[in-house]
Amino acid sequence: MKKFVVILLLAVMGYYISITFFDIGFGDSHLVEGVVPVKDAYLNETVNSLNVANTVTSIVVNFRGFDTLGEVTVLFLAVTALGGILYKKRHQAGERSVLFSASKVVTSGSKLLFPAIVLLGAYVFIHGHLSPGGGFQGGVIIATGFLLMLLAYENFTVGHNTLSVIESLAGITFAGVGIWGLIYGGSFLENFLPVGTLNDLFSGGVIPIIYIAVGFKVAAELTGVIYTVLHEKG
Amino acid sequence: MEDTLFKILDYGVYGTAVLVILIGLYGALVKRSLLKIVIGLSIIDSGINLLLVAIGYLKGGTAPIFSPGYLDNPKIMVDPIPQALVLTAIVIGFGVTAVALALVIRLYRHHGTLHIDEIRNLKW
Amino acid sequence: MIYFILIVILFLLMIGAAVYSIRQKDLLYATIATGIISLVLSVLFYLLQAPDVALTEAAIGVALTTIIFIITIRNTVRYEDEHDNKEKFKSGVK
Numbered sequence: 001m002k003k004f005v006v007i008l009l010l011a012v013m014g015y016y017i018s019i020t021f022f023d024i025g026f027g028d029s030h031l032v033e034g035v036v037p038v039k040d041a042y043l044n045e046t047v048n049s050l051n052v053a054n055t056v057t058s059i060v061v062n063f064r065g066f067d068t069l070g071e072v073t074v075l076f077l078a079v080t081a082l083g084g085i086l087y088k089k090r091h092q093a094g095e096r097s098v099l100f101s102a103s104k105v106v107t108s109g110s111k112l113l114f115p116a117i118v119l120l121g122a123y124v125f126i127h128g129h130l131s132p133g134g135g136f137q138g139g140v141i142i143a144t145g146f147l148l149m150l151l152a153y154e155n156f157t158v159g160h161n162t163l164s165v166i167e168s169l170a171g172i173t174f175a176g177v178g179i180w181g182l183i184y185g186g187s188f189l190e191n192f193l194p195v196g197t198l199n200d201l202f203s204g205g206v207i208p209i210i211y212i213a214v215g216f217k218v219a220a221e222l223t224g225v226i227y228t229v230l231h232e233k234g
Numbered sequence: 235m236e237d238t239l240f241k242i243l244d245y246g247v248y249g250t251a252v253l254v255i256l257i258g259l260y261g262a263l264v265k266r267s268l269l270k271i272v273i274g275l276s277i278i279d280s281g282i283n284l285l286l287v288a289i290g291y292l293k294g295g296t297a298p299i300f301s302p303g304y305l306d307n308p309k310i311m312v313d314p315i316p317q318a319l320v321l322t323a324i325v326i327g328f329g330v331t332a333v334a335l336a337l338v339i340r341l342y343r344h345h346g347t348l349h350i351d352e353i354r355n356l357k358w
Numbered sequence: 359m360i361y362f363i364l365i366v367i368l369f370l371l372m373i374g375a376a377v378y379s380i381r382q383k384d385l386l387y388a389t390i391a392t393g394i395i396s397l398v399l400s401v402l403f404y405l406l407q408a409p410d411v412a413l414t415e416a417a418i419g420v421a422l423t424t425i426i427f428i429i430t431i432r433n434t435v436r437y438e439d440e441h442d443n444k445e446k447f448k449s450g451v452k
Contacts, residue, residue: 002264003264006260006263006264008261010256010259013256014252014253014256017252018248018249018252019246021248021252021285022244022245022248024289025244026243026244026247026248026291026293027240027244027291027292027293027294028293029292030326038315039313039314040308040309042314042315043298043308043311043314044308046300047308052412053299053300053301054299054300055298055299055300055314056298056314056317056410057410058320059314059315059318060318060322065313067322071322071325071326074326074329075325075326075329078329078330078332078333079329079332081333081336082332082333082336083337085333085337085340086336086339086340101449126415131299132297132299132409132413133410133413134321134410136321136325136414137410137413137414137417138423140417140418140422141417142412142419143422144327144421144422147421147422147425198300199301199302222422225332225421225426226425229291229336229429230429232339232433242362242366246365246366246369247369247406249396250369250372253373253376254373254376254395257373257376257380258376258380260380261379264451265380265438266438267385267435269385269431269434269435269438269439270380270385270388270438273379273380273388273389273427276378276392276423277379277380277392277395280396280399280419282432283399283411283415284399284402284403285413287403287406287408288375288406291407292387295407297408299365299409308388308410309452310437312406313406317410317411320411321410321411321414321420323417324414324418325409325414325418326410328418328419328422328423331423331426332426335399335427335430338430338434339430339433339434342433347387347440348434348435349440
Protein backbone atom coordinates (compact mmCIF):
# COMPACT_ATOMS: atom_id res chain seq x y z
CA MET A 1 0.00 0.00 0.00
CA LYS A 2 2.75 2.43 0.97
CA LYS A 3 4.73 1.59 -2.16
CA PHE A 4 1.84 2.53 -4.45
CA VAL A 5 1.38 5.88 -2.76
CA VAL A 6 5.10 6.62 -3.07
CA ILE A 7 5.15 5.62 -6.75
CA LEU A 8 2.11 7.81 -7.46
CA LEU A 9 3.64 10.84 -5.75
CA LEU A 10 6.96 10.37 -7.54
CA ALA A 11 5.20 10.02 -10.91
CA VAL A 12 3.32 13.29 -10.42
CA MET A 13 6.51 15.04 -9.34
CA GLY A 14 8.43 13.60 -12.30
CA TYR A 15 5.74 14.71 -14.74
CA TYR A 16 5.85 18.32 -13.63
CA ILE A 17 9.66 18.43 -13.56
CA SER A 18 9.87 16.93 -17.06
CA ILE A 19 7.35 19.43 -18.46
CA THR A 20 9.49 22.29 -17.15
CA PHE A 21 12.67 20.94 -18.67
CA PHE A 22 11.08 20.14 -22.04
CA ASP A 23 9.98 23.75 -22.26
CA ILE A 24 13.54 24.98 -21.77
CA GLY A 25 14.77 23.04 -24.78
CA PHE A 26 17.92 21.08 -25.47
CA GLY A 27 20.72 22.67 -27.48
CA ASP A 28 19.23 26.15 -27.64
CA SER A 29 21.16 29.16 -26.57
CA HIS A 30 18.92 30.41 -23.72
CA LEU A 31 19.66 34.04 -24.46
CA VAL A 32 17.53 36.96 -23.31
CA GLU A 33 17.54 40.13 -25.41
CA GLY A 34 19.40 43.08 -24.01
CA VAL A 35 21.44 41.11 -21.47
CA VAL A 36 25.14 40.38 -22.03
CA PRO A 37 25.68 36.67 -21.39
CA VAL A 38 28.26 35.73 -18.78
CA LYS A 39 29.52 32.85 -20.94
CA ASP A 40 30.85 35.18 -23.65
CA ALA A 41 32.53 37.44 -21.08
CA TYR A 42 34.31 34.48 -19.43
CA LEU A 43 35.43 32.96 -22.76
CA ASN A 44 36.78 36.23 -24.13
CA GLU A 45 38.62 37.18 -20.98
CA THR A 46 40.17 33.72 -20.62
CA VAL A 47 41.89 33.72 -24.00
CA ASN A 48 42.65 37.42 -24.29
CA SER A 49 43.72 38.70 -20.89
CA LEU A 50 44.66 35.56 -18.94
CA ASN A 51 46.31 33.52 -21.77
CA VAL A 52 44.98 30.20 -20.49
CA ALA A 53 43.72 27.55 -22.88
CA ASN A 54 41.33 25.64 -20.61
CA THR A 55 38.27 27.73 -19.71
CA VAL A 56 36.97 25.46 -16.95
CA THR A 57 40.33 25.74 -15.13
CA SER A 58 40.27 29.52 -15.27
CA ILE A 59 36.70 29.60 -13.93
CA VAL A 60 37.44 27.17 -11.09
CA VAL A 61 40.73 28.74 -9.97
CA ASN A 62 40.62 32.39 -10.98
CA PHE A 63 37.09 33.72 -11.42
CA ARG A 64 35.48 31.52 -8.74
CA GLY A 65 38.60 30.73 -6.73
CA PHE A 66 36.97 31.26 -3.36
CA ASP A 67 34.51 28.45 -4.03
CA THR A 68 37.43 26.10 -4.67
CA LEU A 69 38.90 27.07 -1.31
CA GLY A 70 35.54 26.20 0.26
CA GLU A 71 35.41 22.86 -1.52
CA VAL A 72 38.92 21.93 -0.37
CA THR A 73 37.85 22.81 3.18
CA VAL A 74 34.72 20.63 2.96
CA LEU A 75 36.77 17.68 1.69
CA PHE A 76 39.21 18.15 4.56
CA LEU A 77 36.34 18.22 7.07
CA ALA A 78 34.83 15.05 5.60
CA VAL A 79 38.14 13.17 5.84
CA THR A 80 38.68 14.35 9.42
CA ALA A 81 35.16 13.27 10.40
CA LEU A 82 35.73 9.87 8.82
CA GLY A 83 38.93 9.41 10.75
CA GLY A 84 37.21 10.45 13.96
CA ILE A 85 34.20 8.16 13.56
CA LEU A 86 36.19 5.00 12.81
CA TYR A 87 38.17 5.23 16.00
CA LYS A 88 40.37 2.34 16.90
CA LYS A 89 43.40 1.64 18.99
CA ARG A 90 46.92 2.52 18.06
CA HIS A 91 48.17 0.99 14.82
CA GLN A 92 50.16 -2.10 15.73
CA ALA A 93 53.18 -3.09 13.71
CA GLY A 94 52.58 -5.88 11.23
CA GLU A 95 48.85 -5.27 10.85
CA ARG A 96 47.59 -6.45 7.51
CA SER A 97 45.12 -4.80 5.20
CA VAL A 98 44.29 -7.88 3.14
CA LEU A 99 44.53 -11.50 4.26
CA PHE A 100 47.27 -12.59 1.88
CA SER A 101 49.23 -11.19 -1.02
CA ALA A 102 47.89 -11.69 -4.49
CA SER A 103 49.41 -14.05 -7.05
CA LYS A 104 52.78 -13.55 -8.68
CA VAL A 105 51.29 -11.96 -11.79
CA VAL A 106 49.45 -9.30 -9.86
CA THR A 107 52.36 -8.42 -7.56
CA SER A 108 54.97 -8.02 -10.26
CA GLY A 109 52.54 -6.22 -12.57
CA SER A 110 51.47 -3.73 -9.93
CA LYS A 111 55.07 -3.03 -8.99
CA LEU A 112 55.67 -2.01 -12.61
CA LEU A 113 52.44 -0.07 -13.02
CA PHE A 114 52.63 2.02 -9.86
CA PRO A 115 55.28 4.58 -11.00
CA ALA A 116 53.47 4.97 -14.33
CA ILE A 117 50.17 5.76 -12.61
CA VAL A 118 51.80 8.32 -10.29
CA LEU A 119 53.54 9.90 -13.30
CA LEU A 120 50.22 10.11 -15.18
CA GLY A 121 48.53 11.77 -12.21
CA ALA A 122 51.34 14.29 -11.82
CA TYR A 123 51.21 15.09 -15.55
CA VAL A 124 47.46 15.66 -15.38
CA PHE A 125 47.60 18.14 -12.54
CA ILE A 126 50.66 20.02 -13.76
CA HIS A 127 49.18 20.64 -17.22
CA GLY A 128 45.76 21.59 -15.88
CA HIS A 129 45.61 24.91 -17.71
CA LEU A 130 46.60 23.59 -21.14
CA SER A 131 44.50 20.46 -21.66
CA PRO A 132 41.57 18.76 -19.90
CA GLY A 133 42.57 17.91 -16.37
CA GLY A 134 43.49 19.73 -13.24
CA GLY A 135 44.13 19.28 -9.55
CA PHE A 136 41.18 17.10 -8.60
CA GLN A 137 41.55 14.69 -11.48
CA GLY A 138 45.30 14.22 -10.97
CA GLY A 139 44.95 13.75 -7.22
CA VAL A 140 42.31 11.04 -7.63
CA ILE A 141 44.46 9.20 -10.19
CA ILE A 142 47.39 9.14 -7.75
CA ALA A 143 45.11 7.83 -4.97
CA THR A 144 44.00 5.03 -7.31
CA GLY A 145 47.64 4.04 -7.80
CA PHE A 146 48.14 3.77 -4.05
CA LEU A 147 44.98 1.68 -3.80
CA LEU A 148 46.41 -0.79 -6.32
CA MET A 149 49.56 -1.23 -4.23
CA LEU A 150 47.57 -1.58 -1.00
CA LEU A 151 45.43 -4.34 -2.46
CA ALA A 152 48.27 -6.33 -4.02
CA TYR A 153 50.73 -6.46 -1.14
CA GLU A 154 49.80 -7.30 2.41
CA ASN A 155 52.48 -5.28 4.16
CA PHE A 156 52.62 -2.12 2.05
CA THR A 157 52.51 0.86 4.37
CA VAL A 158 52.43 4.60 3.82
CA GLY A 159 53.59 6.73 6.72
CA HIS A 160 50.65 8.51 8.30
CA ASN A 161 52.83 11.40 9.41
CA THR A 162 54.17 11.90 5.89
CA LEU A 163 50.66 12.17 4.49
CA SER A 164 49.64 14.67 7.17
CA VAL A 165 52.68 16.86 6.55
CA ILE A 166 52.15 16.89 2.76
CA GLU A 167 48.47 17.73 3.13
CA SER A 168 49.08 20.54 5.61
CA LEU A 169 51.85 22.10 3.53
CA ALA A 170 49.67 22.07 0.40
CA GLY A 171 46.79 23.72 2.25
CA ILE A 172 49.12 26.39 3.67
CA THR A 173 50.41 27.06 0.14
CA PHE A 174 46.91 27.66 -1.18
CA ALA A 175 45.96 30.05 1.62
CA GLY A 176 49.37 31.71 1.49
CA VAL A 177 49.08 32.48 -2.22
CA GLY A 178 45.72 34.08 -1.54
CA ILE A 179 47.00 36.21 1.30
CA TRP A 180 50.05 37.27 -0.73
CA GLY A 181 47.66 38.39 -3.46
CA LEU A 182 45.75 40.37 -0.83
CA ILE A 183 48.90 42.17 0.34
CA TYR A 184 50.36 42.75 -3.11
CA GLY A 185 47.34 43.21 -5.36
CA GLY A 186 44.48 44.40 -3.26
CA SER A 187 42.05 41.48 -3.23
CA PHE A 188 42.17 37.85 -2.12
CA LEU A 189 43.55 35.39 -4.74
CA GLU A 190 44.53 38.19 -7.09
CA ASN A 191 46.83 37.31 -9.98
CA PHE A 192 50.23 38.76 -9.16
CA LEU A 193 52.57 36.79 -11.43
CA PRO A 194 52.99 37.85 -15.06
CA VAL A 195 50.82 36.07 -17.59
CA GLY A 196 52.93 34.54 -20.35
CA THR A 197 51.94 33.55 -23.85
CA LEU A 198 49.27 31.06 -24.74
CA ASN A 199 50.08 27.31 -24.51
CA ASP A 200 53.21 27.84 -22.44
CA LEU A 201 53.83 25.87 -19.26
CA PHE A 202 54.47 29.02 -17.21
CA SER A 203 51.43 30.98 -18.31
CA GLY A 204 48.37 32.13 -16.48
CA GLY A 205 49.92 33.72 -13.39
CA VAL A 206 49.18 31.86 -10.16
CA ILE A 207 46.89 29.25 -11.74
CA PRO A 208 49.52 26.45 -12.07
CA ILE A 209 50.77 27.02 -8.51
CA ILE A 210 47.29 26.75 -7.00
CA TYR A 211 46.40 23.68 -9.01
CA ILE A 212 49.65 21.89 -8.06
CA ALA A 213 48.90 22.57 -4.39
CA VAL A 214 45.33 21.27 -4.79
CA GLY A 215 46.63 18.15 -6.57
CA PHE A 216 48.99 17.26 -3.76
CA LYS A 217 46.35 17.92 -1.12
CA VAL A 218 43.65 15.81 -2.75
CA ALA A 219 46.08 12.92 -3.38
CA ALA A 220 47.26 12.86 0.24
CA GLU A 221 43.70 13.13 1.60
CA LEU A 222 42.20 10.36 -0.49
CA THR A 223 45.15 8.06 0.19
CA GLY A 224 44.55 8.64 3.89
CA VAL A 225 40.84 7.79 3.49
CA ILE A 226 41.61 4.54 1.68
CA TYR A 227 44.23 3.63 4.26
CA THR A 228 41.90 4.31 7.21
CA VAL A 229 38.98 2.37 5.76
CA LEU A 230 41.09 -0.60 4.62
CA HIS A 231 42.66 -1.22 8.02
CA GLU A 232 39.30 -1.43 9.74
CA LYS A 233 38.77 -4.80 11.36
CA GLY A 234 35.48 -6.52 12.45
CA MET B 235 13.85 12.79 -40.22
CA GLU B 236 16.75 14.60 -38.62
CA ASP B 237 14.32 16.75 -36.71
CA THR B 238 12.49 13.84 -35.10
CA LEU B 239 15.77 12.14 -34.25
CA PHE B 240 17.02 15.22 -32.46
CA LYS B 241 13.69 15.59 -30.69
CA ILE B 242 13.98 12.02 -29.41
CA LEU B 243 17.51 12.72 -28.15
CA ASP B 244 16.24 15.86 -26.44
CA TYR B 245 13.51 13.96 -24.60
CA GLY B 246 16.00 11.15 -23.96
CA VAL B 247 18.64 13.13 -22.07
CA TYR B 248 16.24 15.03 -19.82
CA GLY B 249 13.98 12.00 -19.38
CA THR B 250 16.89 9.73 -18.39
CA ALA B 251 18.23 12.21 -15.85
CA VAL B 252 14.82 12.78 -14.21
CA LEU B 253 14.08 9.03 -14.21
CA VAL B 254 17.38 8.20 -12.52
CA ILE B 255 16.71 10.85 -9.85
CA LEU B 256 13.25 9.39 -9.20
CA ILE B 257 14.57 5.82 -9.00
CA GLY B 258 17.16 6.88 -6.45
CA LEU B 259 14.52 8.78 -4.47
CA TYR B 260 12.28 5.71 -4.44
CA GLY B 261 15.15 3.63 -3.12
CA ALA B 262 15.91 6.15 -0.38
CA LEU B 263 12.26 6.35 0.75
CA VAL B 264 11.00 2.77 0.64
CA LYS B 265 13.90 0.43 1.35
CA ARG B 266 14.52 -0.91 4.83
CA SER B 267 18.24 -1.57 4.95
CA LEU B 268 20.58 1.31 5.72
CA LEU B 269 23.09 0.34 3.03
CA LYS B 270 20.36 0.43 0.36
CA ILE B 271 19.43 3.95 1.46
CA VAL B 272 23.04 5.12 1.03
CA ILE B 273 23.13 3.51 -2.45
CA GLY B 274 19.98 5.46 -3.29
CA LEU B 275 21.64 8.73 -2.21
CA SER B 276 24.60 8.01 -4.47
CA ILE B 277 22.32 7.37 -7.45
CA ILE B 278 20.51 10.70 -6.84
CA ASP B 279 23.89 12.49 -7.03
CA SER B 280 24.65 10.95 -10.43
CA GLY B 281 21.27 11.95 -11.86
CA ILE B 282 21.54 15.55 -10.73
CA ASN B 283 25.03 15.97 -12.22
CA LEU B 284 23.80 14.70 -15.60
CA LEU B 285 20.90 17.16 -15.51
CA LEU B 286 23.19 20.11 -14.78
CA VAL B 287 25.65 19.38 -17.59
CA ALA B 288 22.85 18.72 -20.10
CA ILE B 289 21.46 22.24 -19.61
CA GLY B 290 24.63 23.88 -20.87
CA TYR B 291 24.81 22.02 -24.18
CA LEU B 292 24.74 23.94 -27.46
CA LYS B 293 23.67 22.24 -30.68
CA GLY B 294 26.78 21.62 -32.75
CA GLY B 295 29.10 22.99 -30.08
CA THR B 296 32.60 21.97 -29.09
CA ALA B 297 34.51 21.69 -25.81
CA PRO B 298 35.55 25.02 -24.21
CA ILE B 299 39.29 24.59 -24.78
CA PHE B 300 41.17 26.98 -27.03
CA SER B 301 43.78 25.91 -29.59
CA PRO B 302 45.05 28.87 -31.62
CA GLY B 303 44.73 28.05 -35.27
CA TYR B 304 42.13 25.30 -35.00
CA LEU B 305 39.51 26.39 -32.47
CA ASP B 306 39.40 30.12 -32.17
CA ASN B 307 35.73 30.95 -32.37
CA PRO B 308 34.18 31.34 -28.92
CA LYS B 309 30.67 31.53 -30.31
CA ILE B 310 30.30 27.79 -30.94
CA MET B 311 31.61 26.61 -27.58
CA VAL B 312 29.34 25.01 -25.02
CA ASP B 313 28.65 26.73 -21.72
CA PRO B 314 31.62 26.25 -19.33
CA ILE B 315 29.86 27.44 -16.16
CA PRO B 316 27.72 24.32 -15.41
CA GLN B 317 30.87 22.20 -15.89
CA ALA B 318 32.68 24.14 -13.16
CA LEU B 319 29.68 23.65 -10.84
CA VAL B 320 29.49 19.91 -11.51
CA LEU B 321 33.24 19.51 -10.88
CA THR B 322 32.71 20.69 -7.30
CA ALA B 323 29.47 18.74 -6.89
CA ILE B 324 31.04 15.37 -7.78
CA VAL B 325 33.82 15.70 -5.20
CA ILE B 326 31.44 16.81 -2.44
CA GLY B 327 29.03 13.97 -3.28
CA PHE B 328 31.87 11.51 -2.76
CA GLY B 329 32.71 13.11 0.59
CA VAL B 330 29.10 12.81 1.79
CA THR B 331 28.97 9.14 0.73
CA ALA B 332 32.21 8.36 2.59
CA VAL B 333 31.00 9.92 5.87
CA ALA B 334 27.60 8.17 5.56
CA LEU B 335 29.31 4.79 5.15
CA ALA B 336 31.50 5.40 8.19
CA LEU B 337 28.34 6.07 10.21
CA VAL B 338 26.80 2.84 8.87
CA ILE B 339 29.81 0.82 10.08
CA ARG B 340 29.57 2.43 13.50
CA LEU B 341 25.83 1.80 13.79
CA TYR B 342 26.27 -1.85 12.86
CA ARG B 343 28.88 -2.30 15.53
CA HIS B 344 26.63 -0.74 18.16
CA HIS B 345 23.26 -2.37 17.37
CA GLY B 346 24.21 -5.57 15.52
CA THR B 347 21.68 -5.03 12.72
CA LEU B 348 21.10 -2.69 9.80
CA HIS B 349 17.31 -2.80 9.71
CA ILE B 350 15.90 0.62 10.48
CA ASP B 351 12.80 -0.73 12.27
CA GLU B 352 14.95 -2.57 14.78
CA ILE B 353 17.24 0.39 15.34
CA ARG B 354 14.25 2.57 16.06
CA ASN B 355 12.94 0.09 18.62
CA LEU B 356 16.19 -0.24 20.50
CA LYS B 357 15.98 3.30 21.80
CA TRP B 358 15.74 2.30 25.42
CA MET C 359 21.71 6.60 -37.80
CA ILE C 360 23.99 4.13 -36.02
CA TYR C 361 25.18 6.99 -33.78
CA PHE C 362 21.61 7.58 -32.66
CA ILE C 363 21.01 3.88 -31.88
CA LEU C 364 24.16 3.71 -29.74
CA ILE C 365 23.11 6.74 -27.69
CA VAL C 366 19.66 5.25 -27.04
CA ILE C 367 21.36 2.00 -25.91
CA LEU C 368 23.43 4.04 -23.43
CA PHE C 369 20.27 5.61 -21.97
CA LEU C 370 18.56 2.22 -21.57
CA LEU C 371 21.69 0.77 -19.95
CA MET C 372 21.75 3.55 -17.38
CA ILE C 373 18.07 3.19 -16.44
CA GLY C 374 18.34 -0.61 -16.35
CA ALA C 375 21.40 -0.49 -14.05
CA ALA C 376 19.58 1.91 -11.70
CA VAL C 377 16.48 -0.32 -11.45
CA TYR C 378 18.66 -3.42 -10.94
CA SER C 379 20.69 -1.75 -8.23
CA ILE C 380 17.61 -0.82 -6.18
CA ARG C 381 15.77 -4.12 -6.51
CA GLN C 382 18.61 -6.58 -5.95
CA LYS C 383 18.83 -8.30 -2.56
CA ASP C 384 22.51 -9.20 -2.73
CA LEU C 385 24.32 -5.99 -1.84
CA LEU C 386 27.53 -6.83 -3.69
CA TYR C 387 25.67 -6.95 -7.02
CA ALA C 388 24.00 -3.62 -6.24
CA THR C 389 27.42 -2.02 -5.75
CA ILE C 390 28.66 -3.23 -9.14
CA ALA C 391 25.49 -1.79 -10.73
CA THR C 392 26.27 1.59 -9.15
CA GLY C 393 29.71 1.39 -10.74
CA ILE C 394 28.09 0.73 -14.13
CA ILE C 395 25.92 3.84 -13.68
CA SER C 396 29.02 5.96 -13.08
CA LEU C 397 30.77 4.47 -16.13
CA VAL C 398 27.89 5.20 -18.50
CA LEU C 399 27.58 8.66 -16.96
CA SER C 400 31.24 9.31 -17.78
CA VAL C 401 30.69 8.37 -21.45
CA LEU C 402 27.62 10.64 -21.58
CA PHE C 403 29.64 13.53 -20.16
CA TYR C 404 32.18 13.07 -22.94
CA LEU C 405 29.41 13.08 -25.59
CA LEU C 406 28.06 16.33 -24.10
CA GLN C 407 31.47 17.98 -24.80
CA ALA C 408 32.71 18.17 -21.18
CA PRO C 409 36.09 16.36 -20.89
CA ASP C 410 37.09 17.66 -17.42
CA VAL C 411 33.87 16.42 -15.86
CA ALA C 412 34.22 13.04 -17.60
CA LEU C 413 37.72 12.55 -16.13
CA THR C 414 36.56 13.41 -12.63
CA GLU C 415 33.46 11.20 -12.75
CA ALA C 416 35.38 8.24 -14.19
CA ALA C 417 38.05 8.42 -11.49
CA ILE C 418 35.86 9.13 -8.46
CA GLY C 419 32.64 7.31 -9.32
CA VAL C 420 34.07 4.05 -10.59
CA ALA C 421 37.20 3.48 -8.52
CA LEU C 422 36.81 5.14 -5.14
CA THR C 423 33.06 4.85 -4.48
CA THR C 424 33.01 1.14 -5.37
CA ILE C 425 35.96 0.28 -3.11
CA ILE C 426 34.45 2.16 -0.16
CA PHE C 427 31.13 0.33 -0.58
CA ILE C 428 32.86 -3.06 -0.78
CA ILE C 429 34.87 -2.42 2.39
CA THR C 430 31.65 -1.44 4.19
CA ILE C 431 30.01 -4.69 3.06
CA ARG C 432 33.05 -6.58 4.36
CA ASN C 433 32.54 -5.09 7.81
CA THR C 434 28.74 -5.43 7.94
CA VAL C 435 26.13 -7.66 6.37
CA ARG C 436 26.10 -9.08 2.87
CA TYR C 437 22.38 -9.56 2.22
CA GLU C 438 19.57 -7.07 2.59
CA ASP C 439 17.10 -9.24 4.48
CA GLU C 440 18.11 -10.17 7.97
CA HIS C 441 17.15 -13.86 7.94
CA ASP C 442 19.32 -14.51 4.88
CA ASN C 443 22.42 -13.49 6.77
CA LYS C 444 22.21 -16.37 9.24
CA GLU C 445 21.50 -19.12 6.69
CA LYS C 446 23.78 -18.35 3.81
CA PHE C 447 27.40 -17.42 3.83
CA LYS C 448 27.99 -14.32 5.92
CA SER C 449 30.88 -12.12 4.88
CA GLY C 450 33.33 -10.63 7.30
CA VAL C 451 36.93 -11.10 8.28
CA LYS C 452 37.10 -12.70 11.67
